[in-house]
Amino acid sequence: MDIYLPIANLSVNALVIILLGGAVGMLSGMFGVGGGFLTTPLLIFYGIPPTVAAASASTQVTGASVSGVFAHMKRGGVDFQMGAVLVVGGMFGTAAGAAIFEILEALGQIDTVINILYVVMLGSIGGLMAKESLGSVLAVRAGKPRPAAKRRHHPLVASLPMRWRFYRSGLYISPLAPLILGFVTGIMTMLLGVGGGFIMVPAMLYLLGMGAQVVVGTSLFQILFVTMASTMMHSLTTKAVDIVLAVFLLIGSVTGAQIGARLAQRMRPDYLRLLLAAIVLLVALRMALGLGWRPDEIYTVQAL
Amino acid sequence: MKWIVALALMFLPLSLSAQAVPKLVPDVSQRQINIQSGFTGAELLLFGAIIYPRGVAPEGQIDVAVVLRGPARPITLREKQQIAGIWINADSSDFRSVPVYYAIASSRPLRNIVDSKTAAIYELGLDKLQLSPSGEVDAKEQRRFSNGLVDLKQRNGLFRQEAGSVEITDQVLYRARLKIPSSVPVGTYVAETLLIRNGRVIVADDNVEVRVRKTGFEQLITVLAQDYSLFYGAMAVLVSLLLGWFAGYIFQRI
Numbered sequence: 111m112d113i114y115l116p117i118a119n120l121s122v123n124a125l126v127i128i129l130l131g132g133a134v135g136m137l138s139g140m141f142g143v144g145g146g147f148l149t150t151p152l153l154i155f156y157g158i159p160p161t162v163a164a165a166s167a168s169t170q171v172t173g174a175s176v177s178g179v180f181a182h183m184k185r186g187g188v189d190f191q192m193g194a195v196l197v198v199g200g201m202f203g204t205a206a207g208a209a210i211f212e213i214l215e216a217l218g219q220i221d222t223v224i225n226i227l228y229v230v231m232l233g234s235i236g237g238l239m240a241k242e243s244l245g246s247v248l249a250v251r252a253g254k255p256r257p258a259a260k261r262r263h264h265p266l267v268a269s270l271p272m273r274w275r276f277y278r279s280g281l282y283i284s285p286l287a288p289l290i291l292g293f294v295t296g297i298m299t300m301l302l303g304v305g306g307g308f309i310m311v312p313a314m315l316y317l318l319g320m321g322a323q324v325v326v327g328t329s330l331f332q333i334l335f336v337t338m339a340s341t342m343m344h345s346l347t348t349k350a351v352d353i354v355l356a357v358f359l360l361i362g363s364v365t366g367a368q369i370g371a372r373l374a375q376r377m378r379p380d381y382l383r384l385l386l387a388a389i390v391l392l393v394a395l396r397m398a399l400g401l402g403w404r405p406d407e408i409y410t411v412q413a414l
Numbered sequence: 415m416k417w418i419v420a421l422a423l424m425f426l427p428l429s430l431s432a433q434a435v436p437k438l439v440p441d442v443s444q445r446q447i448n449i450q451s452g453f454t455g456a457e458l459l460l461f462g463a464i465i466y467p468r469g470v471a472p473e474g475q476i477d478v479a480v481v482l483r484g485p486a487r488p489i490t491l492r493e494k495q496q497i498a499g500i501w502i503n504a505d506s507s508d509f510r511s512v513p514v515y516y517a518i519a520s521s522r523p524l525r526n527i528v529d530s531k532t533a534a535i536y537e538l539g540l541d542k543l544q545l546s547p548s549g550e551v552d553a554k555e556q557r558r559f560s561n562g563l564v565d566l567k568q569r570n571g572l573f574r575q576e577a578g579s580v581e582i583t584d585q586v587l588y589r590a591r592l593k594i595p596s597s598v599p600v601g602t603y604v605a606e607t608l609l610i611r612n613g614r615v616i617v618a619d620d621n622v623e624v625r626v627r628k629t630g631f632e633q634l635i636t637v638l639a640q641d642y643s644l645f646y647g648a649m650a651v652l653v654s655l656l657l658g659w660f661a662g663y664i665f666q667r668i
Contacts, residue, residue: 114453114596116628116635121454121596173654177662218492218503226500338651345647349639353650360654364661401500409562414488414508 117352118162124358126156131362135174138363139370140377141386144171144305144333147232149359151393160221162352164303165344169356171305172337174363175330182327189278189324193331195285196292196310200336203296204343211301211348218412222401227302229398235308236390243383250380264317279320279328287318292332299340305333308390437465438619440480440607447594448629455571455596458482458624460519460605461589471585477520477527477610478580478588479538482624484515485601491563507559510546514599515572519590523577529613536608536615540564540575571595600626 113124130152138145146167153163182188214220270284291313295306310329314320320328344351374382443459460480466472488510495504520527524539533542545563547556567573572595580590588607606620628636638646 112452112454112596114449114451114632116632117639119597119599121452169650169654172651173658173661176655176658180659180662218490218506222500222502338655341651341654342644342647345639345643345650349643351639351647351650353635353639353646353653356650356654357657360657360661364658364665368661368665403501404496405494405501407566408494409559409566410492410494410503411512411563411566412490412492414490 113354113358115158115162115352115355117166117350118158118355120157122156122158122355127355127358128362130156131170131359132366132369133362134359135363135366136370136373137366137386137389138174139367139372140374140382141370143307143311143386144175144337145363146171146299146304146306146337147228147302147308147390148393149363150303151228151397153355158355159350160224161215161348161350162355164224164301165341165348165350166352166355166359167303168299168305168337168340168344169351169353170359170363171303172334172341173356173360174367175305175334175337177364177367178330179327179334182330185327186278187324187327188331189276189320189328190331191274192276192279192281192288192320192324193328193335195288196295196328196332197335199289199292200296200299200332201339203293203298204300204336204339205296206293207297207300207340208343208347210297215348215412218410221410224301225397225401227298229394229401231298231302231309232390232394233398235312236387236394238312239383240387240391243380243387247380247384264319267317267319276320278324279318281318281320283318291318292336295332296336296340299333299336300343305337307333434467435617436467436609438607438609438617439463439465440605440619440622442605442622442624445624447598447624447626449596449598449600449627450629450632453596453632455598456594458592458594458605459589460592460607460622461587462607463587464585464609466586472611474611476582476585477522478582478590479518479520479524479527479608479610480580480588480590480592481538481606481608482515482517482592482603483513483606484599484603484626486511486513488512491559493559493562507547507556508549509560509563510548512545512563512567513543514601515594515603516540516543516567517574517576517592517594519574519576519579519592521578521580521582521588524575527610527613528615532613532615536618538608540568540573570597572597594626598626600628602626 111124112121114121134145134148149167150163154160214223267283267287270286272284273282274285275282295310298304298306307329311325314325341351440462447456489512491507492503493505494501533539537543545560564573580588582588603624604620605622605624608618609616
């Protein structure tokens with residue numbers, strides 16, 4: 111079934127897009143991540159222009175995270191105060207991201223920067239995750255009790271001025287720390303089409319030291335609003351949001367997410383995290399190889 | 415009186431030869447190509463008749479070339495080079511007039527039917543396109559960039575050159591099919607027909623226009639995204655939110 115994408119200006123197989131969304135959605139249901147970090151590269155491999163891929167993927171993440179936010183809200187798993195600070199940071203981040211995007215596009219280096227960012231980010235996060243989950247899997251195998259996770263914020267965070275109380279997170283820290291975190295993920299959302307959950311969740315746990323029960327909900331809350339902002343920003347600046355592409359991705363991903371969530375209940379969390387780490391590292395490796403391999407197209411056309 | 419007759423005699427062959435120019439009656443299968451949701455590309459039939467003076471076809475072989483050309487646009491072409499192990503855009507060149515689409519079909523290979531000068535004048539063939547490079551002065555570099563551009567567009571299906579695909583029947587009727595890929599840009603295209611004999615273009619006709627445009631939903635989306643981007647963005651967000659929320663709601667019931 112062929113479908114014409116009016117913004118990407120080419121026709122694609124709708125089934126491939128739905129399946130792609132479904133596969134990513136399944137992972138996001140299993141691991142609680144938005145899955146944008148997989149959608150964007152996969153769309154680019156499939157032949158969608160990188161800008162359209164990043165812009166439409168962020169629109170898709172909005173839809174993929176909305177039901178999760180509701181679910182966590184009901185459980186009281188969202189720290190709205192923390193979320194609001196993150197969102198404000200995220201808004202500034204998307205604006206900064208749009209400016210960076212424009213500069214890089216004028217220089218003709220946007221694709222390379224996107225690729226390098228992916229490799230660095232996925233490589234380091236995947237590596238950390240693999241190390242941590244491998245450690246706990248081995249510990250469980252050896253019959254040793256898992257070392258309890260330390261819940262303290264980073265000394266750097268503690269040194270920031272002007273402290274606020276975040277009751278639900280159980281924190282007394284400077285709002286500057288989550289503001290900066292939101293800002294950085296906002297830039298990532300704009301440039302890479304990722305929600306940023308896989309950066310934010312570890313950062314909230316290990317840098318801010320937030321309580322685990324509000325981490326995922328608050329991160330989803332921030333992702334929801336920042337991907338909305340980034341869709342708006344892309345619509346206004348790059349004009350690269352392909353709503354048809356986003357809808358087909360969503361049809362796949364919302365279905366996949368439900369299947370993934372049910373699968374996840376049958377699996378051990380440690381193994382689940384190890385699997386996610388492996389997938390993340392694989393994508394990073396593929397992108398790293400892509401940088402060094404001779405590309406299919408040496409030349410690219412940019413309209414003046 | 416004598417000199418008038420002499421003058422008339424002098425101009426007679428000229429006026430005869432002017433009359434002797436055949437006339438082309440070209441047409442296309444579609445004056446309008448509509449891009450809509452199921453669009454996977456199109457095939458355009460360019461056909462027509464050659465009307466000879468006094469209805470007699472000349473001795474010897476005639477050849478026909480047809481060209482379909484989209485509007486020209488200025489572009490920047492970037493070239494990747496391997497720097498420190500990574501392939502990045504390292505060099506670039508500007509072209510002031512690159513047709514968004516260019517397809518040429520001929521009854522025989524172009525180099526066999528026209529000389530290089532004629533081909534250059536009429537821009538017959540992918541290597542004869544006047545792309546108006548600017549900025550780059552070195553001729554060798556310019557060549558490299560033009561070749562890269564033509565090669566890229568050819569593999570995207572937006573530049574085509576097909577020899578032998580124009581069929582000529584009884585020296586009078588001709589027809590050729592040109593493929594148009596789904597990624598074809600919108601605009602007004604011009605279909606040109608050239609009658610070629612003895613290496614020269616005898617007559618050319620470029621009065622047939624083909625409009626490529628998005629219609630219906632596809633056009634609506636494009637216009638909204640371009641001209642009402644704030645509304646379009648809000649709509650995209652809303653659609654995404656509703657779909658996500660609705661799916662969550664449905665699956666809760668199952």
